[in-house]
Amino acid sequence: MFPKNTWYVAGSSDEIAEKPLGRQICGEKIVFYRAAEGKVAAVEDFCPHRGAPLSLGFVRDGQLVCGYHGLEMGCDGKVVAMPGQRVRGFPCIRSFPVVERYGFIWVWTGDKQLADPDLIHHLEWADNPEWAYGGGLYHINCEYRLMIDNLMDLTHETYIHASSIGQKEIDESPVNTKVEGDMVITSRHIENIMAPPFWSAALRANHLADDVPVDRWQICRFTPPSHVMIEVGVAHAGNGGYDAEPQHKVASIVVDFITPETETSHWYFWGMARNFKPQDAALTASIREGQGKIFSEDREMLERQQKNLLAHPERKLLMLNIDAGGVQSRRMLDRMMAQEQQPASVATPTETEN
Known part of the structure; x- marks a missing residue:
């Protein structure tokens, strides 16, 4: 598994x-x-x-x-x-x-x-004083691939996280999925919308207006075995969106390390790295608290999903275009596991001609 x-x-x-x-x-x-x-x-x-x-x-x-x-x-x-x-x-x-x-x-x-x-992936934000990081740990009773599926398709934010980061424009916007080497990337770019509560608070924390339209982005990057880094942010509309200058936006990296415990449970190390106001410890604590509440909503859904799947192993799940990131991630994992199962090649001695 x-x-x-x-x-x-x-x-x-x-x-x-x-x-x-x-x-x-x-x-x-x-x-x-x-x-x-x-x-x-x-x-x-x-x-x-x-x-x-x-x-x-x-x-x-x-x-x-x-x-x-x-x-x-x-x-x-x-x-x-x-x-x-x-x-x-x-x-x-x-x-x-x-x-x-x-x-x-x-x-x-x-x-x-x-x-x-x-082979440990370089984390550019972890050893850079211009970035701050805060996070936590949840033990979740579901197999780790369900969490990867969850993070590679953020459509669920509209429904599970409606009071914080969700908004209807997310699932109304197309998602793009591609594979680059050993990385699976899904992305959404949403233009000219109002920021949801979490991002309104982030705009205010960075001394930016929170009552004007923004452009929003979500770029999810999966790297094996189970790491998902998600670039997220909003910029005042008309300033370039993802490519906007720092004075017009707030942006962060949602950090997700999903470590299997058993076949049906995992350790979820979550956090957020940001490159604005990195010395503000109170802001780090506030973001951590808000993010912790958001991820606790995922935990309940995933654990109950796991129970359903265990109770009905004969049922085949549907795969839609929004599931492409999770599907490609699972294929990458399947290839890794298949390679591990292959016996080590044994060199055959070459006969010496007389």
């Missing part, structure tokens, strides 16, 4: 402080913690002594200590010590490649030999 030879966001950096963090990723129960010099480590959440969850333990001098009998585990999955016991014959547990970057913890649950940190 999900590819494993790829990087997933497992948590935010501030989730791992003094205590270890247990989290299931792609069906693997993993404990994350800070080892020597604060470097993040990730091992199987299973003590080789009695099977206790290591995430219920603690960290001492860079070693993960089991909270049951005091076994000390190294970040390579090897047992280091245990009070009063000789540990040479203790079995190893699995360790996972892990990288801390852009304020997130990234984990690779597949073949360790393929875990190249350079």
Whole structure:
């Protein structure tokens, strides 16, 4: 159901402080913690002594200590010590490649030999002081691809988010879908409309009039395995829309990292990055609060959708033109998973001629 030879966001950096963090990723129960010099480590959440969850333990001098009998585990999955016991014959547990970057913890649950940190997508807003970011985490009881479908087709905003970002002009406007390399892009550009409540507030926050017509855009970019970045914004009408100069618009990137937990649940890391008033902490908090409410509306719909699909597995879902972004994203994932299932090619020795 999900590819494993790829990087997933497992948590935010501030989730791992003094205590270890247990989290299931792609069906693997993993404990994350800070080892020597604060470097993040990730091992199987299973003590080789009695099977206790290591995430219920603690960290001492860079070693993960089991909270049951005091076994000390190294970040390579090897047992280091245990009070009063000789540990040479203790079995190893699995360790996972892990990288801390852009304020997130990234984990690779597949073949360790393929875990190249350079494959982590560059986030241009994450290390730029001209941008601010605020976000959160939801645990959602639906398979991760349903969330990708949701984010690659924003038609639902008119109905689910009618009081904040939705408006009838969204589903009345055509959507364009294209594939560029390993990216699926869907986009809408809507001209000469009034801004919905969320964007009216954003205009005011940037000292722009909120009672005049605007041009609005939504550009959704999916990159495997499950990352969706959505460029959104409004500009005073007649100033170029998406290409308007900064003094005429407010624009942001909706950040979505969707990490599978099981076949029917996922971790949803959501947020918004903006390049206006980046030092305004109160504005960041306000946007985070509003965005959190918006995404909670998605959660209820998606979880109940999942229940329906589980109850009626024989029913085939319809695919319309608005679903093209989700369809193309799923095809890309299917190709990744099929490639993982292929056996490694075995080189055939070449006979040497006499």
